[in-house]
Amino acid sequence: MTLDRLPAQRSAEIVAIDWAALAPDEAKRLRAMGIDEGAHVSVAHRGVFATKDPIAITIGRMTVAVRRAHARAMMVSEL
């Protein structure tokens, strides 16, 4: 399952990230925030109105907004 499909408020582990799908600076930024393989994340908020974009994910004590396209590049498995 990719992160953009993870139901809200459920914890999951990032098992793989398709780094090639991300711009180099974005990949660097995500890694620096700890959004990397092995990290535990959950989806806090998803989109405005009927869109599912952007997504606010919780990692540790941080909330980070990412685009759906970023989340789609991340494979997660529910914990």
Next chain:
Amino acid sequence: MSRLRTAALVGNPNSGKSALFNALTGARQKIANYAGVTVERKAGRMVLPTGEPVELIDLPGSYSLDAASPDEEVTRRVIMGEFPGEAIPDVLVIVLDAANLEQHLVFAQELAELRRPVVIALNMVDLAERDGLVLDPDALSRALGVPVVPTVAVRRRGLDALAGAIAEAKPAGGESQPAATPDPASMAERRLSARRIAEKAIVSETAQHRLHARLDRVLLHPWAGPPILFALLFVMFQAVFAWATPFADALDAGFSGLIDLTNASLPESIARDLLTEGVLAGVGSVLVFLPQIVILFFFILLMEQSGYMARAAFIMDRMMASVGLSGRSFIPLLSSFACAIPGIMATRAIADPKDRLTTILIAPLMTCSARLPVYAVIIAAFIPATTIGWGVGLQGLVLFGLYVAGILGAMVAALVLRRTVTKGSAGGFIMEMPKYQMPTLRDLALGLWQRAYIFLRRAGTIIFTVTVVLWALLSFPQAGPGETQSEVSVAGRIASGLEVVVKPIGFNHEISLALIPAMAAREVAVSALATTYAIDAEDEDEAAEGLIPKLQAGWTLPTALAFLAWFVFAPQCISTIAVAKRETNGWKWPLFMLAYLFGLAYIFAGITYWSAVALGL
């Protein structure tokens, strides 16, 4: 004499670094740019307990020394002593958010590994306690081998202890081993040890329902969030226009009084005319916007300091993405409704250079407060004050339509620019959402003062110069007997040349003449028209009163509508161009901005004029 020692505040974004900087330096701050880049350099002076003064600099927030944005690149180069003209900091003050240790310790370890004198400010310990976290600063200090001082910047707690620690700072040494260059492996290692150190430092942790999660559930709700944002913006715009009026009127009256006083007390001369018609009238016509700018920034700073601004960016991101921008562009564009200048300066927060450039290019399309006097006069003269039902007035509707036209124009322009001149991979949107916090009066006041100061300095330099030059163009050569000043002056002759170009879109000689001084600031068009129609106006309001019948007699409705359409697009503000030049480091983009906006203004004024004529208006 030895040089002043420097200490640098460094840390992750949202670690409360700026609040700590404000608390340590007070109002003794110098804000400038780093040489050659448009990254803000904030420096101030603090006095150590030993009585020694040190220069404190507030480095841009970073996640790592491996820079991912121009801001982070500045941070890295200053810390490494690679920035030309910047002294290598003698002490690094690492600012950590106490409630987010496992994240912030990653960068802190990277910095501690540099083996330089380091002090850690364990900031916002009060918020951590609110979240149910009890921390042991000594355990943290032992694990990292550096002094750790708990602080609450906004409550001014721990500042003396921090100053003492800065005075005694020694090179770091502890568990962490020096690393060569940061590569993914050592980053992962740091992350692991950050978690280990954080676990040691956390004495107890109760799973409380955190305040910001509860607030986010409402403010980021997919259906409730956007209406809340729009309601907030509505209140903000109401306040900008309603609250500012008495202050603006007072400033206006003050300048009129000053002009009268000068005219009465000085003998008639060219110098007096320069002082009254040029300097006082010109600078005064721009300074009346200070109240609006201060009120707008009051709201913007409130949104920033409370942490809501990041939520607004989240909500707007989808909409901005549809034209190739991101939620980060929302904040500068919002500021541009007051004035494009602070808006363009606020684009510095946009990491992606193409996104940033596009935002700068479209910022002048947001209806700034300088357009209001122009719109107001033309609408009052040509749009009947009738209601079209449900209490909606036609005049108000036209004004609203002009705002919407600007927004739509900006969106379409962004869409086209992103596919042509600023083409490139669509900038993403990755943004940390800070915790909600009560804004403090002190930080608000300091922020407002800094914004007002930038605006005042601009009025005192650029606007002053331009005003004097325009006054000279309109005053020389002096008209002889039987001639009129507006025809003979240099500006009058330029207007005659300009008239050839703008005649096809319905503009007459008077408009051509008004367009030239309006280059300094749009609202000058009103007083320029008044002067051209030979009205002896004391101020813009009086000019407007006398002006309306003259306009009704002299202009056709298509001409008036074309004039409104022109002002939706025309980049008539030299200060905006100057700021765009500074922020893009060259003339290329401001010239492009001038060309494309004048092109749009011409085309849309033309379309408006010819459609109106064809419809028989």
